[in-house]
Amino acid sequence: MPIAVDIDVMLARRKMSVGELADRVGMTPANLAVLKNSRAKAVRFATLAALCEVLKCQPGDLLRWEPEDTAGE
DSSP: OOEEEOHHHHHHHHTOOHHHHHHHHTSOHHHHHHHHTTOOSOOOHHHHHHHHHHHTOOHHHHEEEOOOOOTTO
């Protein structure tokens, strides 16, 4: 998937655990893990806003675009 999720980077910078972030955002640790490991198909703006509020960051600090592998073209 061309969208990479950098929640791990922000968690390390904030010295915060996944469980603490999940509690403060109001989501289950399992759902946060799905997002964190780039397995989510979508993310609600409300969830993204809550993550940014808790982590004191911008959406671009959590999400970035990477070109897809086009080796077969």
